[in-house]
Amino acid sequence: MxxxxxxxxxxxxxxxxxxxxxxxxPITSAEMVWSSSRTVFLDDDQRVWFExxxxxxxxxxGWPREYGGGGLDARQQRxxxxxxxxxxxxxxxxxxxxxxxxxxxxxxGTDEQKREHLxxxxxxxxxxxxxxxxxxxxxxxxxLRTAAVRDGDEFVVNGQKIxxxxxxxxxxxxxxxxxxxxAKKQEGITFLLIDMKTPGxxxxxxxxxxxxxxxxQVFFDDVRVPVRNVVGGVDRGWSVAKKLxxxxxxxxxxxxxxxxxxxxxxxAAAPYLAAAGPVWRDRLAGxxxxxxxxxxxxxRMHEMAQARQDVSALGxxxxxxxxEQESAKYELLQQVMGQRGLSWEGDGYTAEEHDVxxxxxxxxxxxxxGGSSEIQLNLIARRVLGLPG
Amino acid sequence: xSLLLDDxxxxxxxxxxxxxxxxxxxxxxxxxxxxxxxxxxxxxxxxEIAELGWPAAVLPEAHGGLDVGFKxxxxxxxxxGRTLAATPLLSSVVLGGGLLQAAGSDAQRDxxxxxxxxxxxLLALALDETPRHDPTRVALRAERHEGGWRLEGSKDFVxxxxxxxxxxxxxxxxxxxxxxxxxxxxxxxPTTAGVAVERTWMVDSRNAARVRLAGVxxxxxxxxxxxxxxxxxxxxxxxxxxxxxxxxxxGVIVQAFERTVxxxxxxxxxxxxxxxxxxxxxxxxxxxxxxxxxxxxxxAAAEAVDGGRADAAQLVSLAKARxxxxxxxxxxxxxxxxxxIGVTDExxxxxxxxxxxxxxxxxxxxxxxxxxxxxxRGF
Numbered sequence: 001m002x003x004x005x006x007x008x009x010x011x012x013x014x015x016x017x018x019x020x021x022x023x024x025x026p027i028t029s030a031e032m033v034w035s036s037s038r039t040v041f042l043d044d045d046q047r048v049w050f051e052x053x054x055x056x057x058x059x060x061x062g063w064p065r066e067y068g069g070g071g072l073d074a075r076q077q078r079x080x081x082x083x084x085x086x087x088x089x090x091x092x093x094x095x096x097x098x099x100x101x102x103x104x105x106x107x108x109g110t111d112e113q114k115r116e117h118l119x120x121x122x123x124x125x126x127x128x129x130x131x132x133x134x135x136x137x138x139x140x141x142x143x144l145r146t147a148a149v150r151d152g153d154e155f156v157v158n159g160q161k162i163x164x165x166x167x168x169x170x171x172x173x174x175x176x177x178x179x180x181x182x183a184k185k186q187e188g189i190t191f192l193l194i195d196m197k198t199p200g201x202x203x204x205x206x207x208x209x210x211x212x213x214x215x216x217q218v219f220f221d222d223v224r225v226p227v228r229n230v231v232g233g234v235d236r237g238w239s240v241a242k243k244l245x246x247x248x249x250x251x252x253x254x255x256x257x258x259x260x261x262x263x264x265x266x267x268a269a270a271p272y273l274a275a276a277g278p279v280w281r282d283r284l285a286g287x288x289x290x291x292x293x294x295x296x297x298x299x300r301m302h303e304m305a306q307a308r309q310d311v312s313a314l315g316x317x318x319x320x321x322x323x324e325q326e327s328a329k330y331e332l333l334q335q336v337m338g339q340r341g342l343s344w345e346g347d348g349y350t351a352e353e354h355d356v357x358x359x360x361x362x363x364x365x366x367x368x369x370g371g372s373s374e375i376q377l378n379l380i381a382r383r384v385l386g387l388p389g
Numbered sequence: 390x391s392l393l394l395d396d397x398x399x400x401x402x403x404x405x406x407x408x409x410x411x412x413x414x415x416x417x418x419x420x421x422x423x424x425x426x427x428x429x430x431x432x433x434x435x436x437e438i439a440e441l442g443w444p445a446a447v448l449p450e451a452h453g454g455l456d457v458g459f460k461x462x463x464x465x466x467x468x469x470g471r472t473l474a475a476t477p478l479l480s481s482v483v484l485g486g487g488l489l490q491a492a493g494s495d496a497q498r499d500x501x502x503x504x505x506x507x508x509x510x511l512l513a514l515a516l517d518e519t520p521r522h523d524p525t526r527v528a529l530r531a532e533r534h535e536g537g538w539r540l541e542g543s544k545d546f547v548x549x550x551x552x553x554x555x556x557x558x559x560x561x562x563x564x565x566x567x568x569x570x571x572x573x574x575x576x577x578x579p580t581t582a583g584v585a586v587e588r589t590w591m592v593d594s595r596n597a598a599r600v601r602l603a604g605v606x607x608x609x610x611x612x613x614x615x616x617x618x619x620x621x622x623x624x625x626x627x628x629x630x631x632x633x634x635x636x637x638x639x640g641v642i643v644q645a646f647e648r649t650v651x652x653x654x655x656x657x658x659x660x661x662x663x664x665x666x667x668x669x670x671x672x673x674x675x676x677x678x679x680x681x682x683x684x685x686x687x688x689a690a691a692e693a694v695d696g697g698r699a700d701a702a703q704l705v706s707l708a709k710a711r712x713x714x715x716x717x718x719x720x721x722x723x724x725x726x727x728x729x730i731g732v733t734d735e736x737x738x739x740x741x742x743x744x745x746x747x748x749x750x751x752x753x754x755x756x757x758x759x760x761x762x763x764x765x766r767g768f
Contacts, residue, residue, distance in 0.1 A: 270768065381674040387665065
């Protein structure tokens with residue numbers, strides 16, 4: 001274990017030597033590398049950056065080395081994040097499994113599950129999708145009905161999932177299924193790992209108000225899944241899911257913070273501001289202030305955590321504010337642009353104007369997915385303020 | 390640097406909290422109001438506060454101060470907001486002492502600062518002339534006159550103006566209203582011929598006055614700093630005051646918010662505590678989130694002010710704008726969620742509503758500070 005400043009200096013030197021210059025520019029959504037069994041690279045720089053970070057275990061810097069991680073402690077992980085931010089390094093890859101399922105498997109997975117799945121995530125060889133929501137189980141997730149009936153060493157799964165991101169490109173799905181229809185609704189649920197190549201699975205993409213999207217519906221028709229793919233015990237899946245959703249909240253705020261491409265509100269609005277007039281200038285100032293206050297709050301939460309103060313309930317605040325601000329930003333930009341913010345496709349408008357129009361619609365997803373704003377407000381009211389349920 | 394309080398600042402905050410709960414609860418402000426107190430504050434309380442060292446906190450050690458910094462003092466102001474304590478801490482120390490420190494000559498500082506630090510002398514700043522705060526919009530004239538100066542004009546909303554031993558008057562010695570250049574500061578004895586100080590009765594039961602200067606003649610010793618160059622020290626000192634006002638607003642908000650949470654848990658209607666209704670829960674949850682953002686903004690502004698950083702103005706405007714807006718929103722919500730009791734004078738909440746509204750207008754509301762923030766960000 002290196003001493004603090006040694007690690008920072010080493011990390012910076014390594015990043016400077018190994019991160020190709022084009023990988024230090026702001027990323028667009030088209031340039032994000034989603035790792036899977038058939039990872040696609042747009043160019044050699046992407047591939048080189050991917051391979052170097054992978055070989056260092058830095059897709060998952062905090063995971064143990066035996067599963068392909070970097071073995072860094074919390075402080076070192078923070079240093080790595082800071083140094084990557086300082087140099088403007090892109091995330092080398094994106095993978096839902098790493099963010100959400102990985103931490104849960106590390107805690108609750110069987111040795112066999114860890115050995116099978118964690119190294120593939122750490123090396124960017126398996127893409128995961130999430131099968132939680134159903135047409136009649138959104139915010140009330142526990143009312144899900146996709147059935148898994150035991151048959152020897154297998155479960156037979158029938159039903160339908162919706163809002164599965166990249167269901168058409170995933171190698172595996174972690175899903176919640178109902179194994180005991182007679183039990184109270186939270187008690188008959190099982191957390192199951194499903195190979196997407198299994199016969200009986202059909203994936204159908206969903207088109208959104210913003211156009212094509214990463215979301216899909218997934219249909220299960222007598223899909224046979226080995227019982228050894230259960231995580232956390234049969235009928236005990238709800239508590240596994242709650243842990244995972246905590247990771248999802250953290251990941252959502254991280255995703256929009258440094259991961260997902262986003263516009264600088266001031267730079268994007270500037271060319272339109274004079275024509276938009278003083279009311280919009282005032283609103284832009286308000287939006288920028290909101291962003292700065294949120295950034296300062298993020299910093300304060302980090303400092304509180306370092307000072308060992310209790311920040312466990314604050315994930316809901318971060319998710320709520322981050323997603324609402326991102327959505328509000330595009331509401332503002334789209335309107336500051338006037339009719340130029342209304343272009344759907346074709347010539348006569350800039351790429352940025354098209355993007356802002358689509359993102360104004362797409363960011364509606366942020367405040368709905370990963371626990372809607374209303375669910376976060378419920379959490380704050382009950383867990384933080386102690387108001388009666 | 391950190392956005393959290395250090396041990397010394399935390400001790401200062403906790404001792405201020407305990408002291409004010411015991412010595413200056415809301416009932417103290419109510420009593421000042423009900424007896425139309427001539428001073429508008431309690432001089433005995435002020436003496437005790439001076440003994441605690443609050444007036445000395447942000448003054449330099451060379452002049453009897455403690456140099457604790459504004460992060461510590463902001464934590465004290467937050468506590469004064471919680472109990473609505475009426476003190477001349479802002480007017481005399483932050484504004485008056487601050488301007489003497491920033492612009493005064495050695496002789497002026499040596500004479501006044503130790504007395505301000507001990508709480509013995511009270512100062513007040515006479516600045517605003519227009520309905521809405523705009524520190525460049527000064528019309529009160531200062532003209533050269535027989536080797537000295539002649540002042541003509543009037544000032545409104547002079548905080549603690551009628552109890553001050555000296556007024557610091559912002560006057561225009563050159564240029565036109567709206568110009569930052571051409572402003573000068575004068576230290577004026579309110580008993581000077583031509584000076585009329587009239588107390589005004591404000592909604593929050595706190596001290597303010599109207600000051601008229603009719604052909605007031607002063608010699609050069611009354612001048613504070615360089616004629617025409619008052620803007621830089623004035624702007625910097627106003628920012629310290631705005632930070633303290635934002636912190637006081639936070640205290641007002643948090644106190645009203647906590648009372649409202651408690652009320653929602655105990656008030657039963659339709660056989661259940663009304664706090665179990667989601668419509669009300671979400672309103673409270675949103676206020677809680679806004680309070681977190683405000684607290685972070687104030688901490689960052691204090692850090693920047695204490696560090697003398699170039700982005701202090703931007704962060705102070707961030708904090709003051711948020712405080713002004715949330716003070717309005719949070720207190721209106723508190724009244725609405727309390728129902729009928731919230732609009733009775735007997736219940737203390739109304740005093741908090743009134744104070745929040747005065748704090749909102751004092752030295753710039755949300756609109757003013759969003760404009761200033763935009764200028765700081767270059768648009």
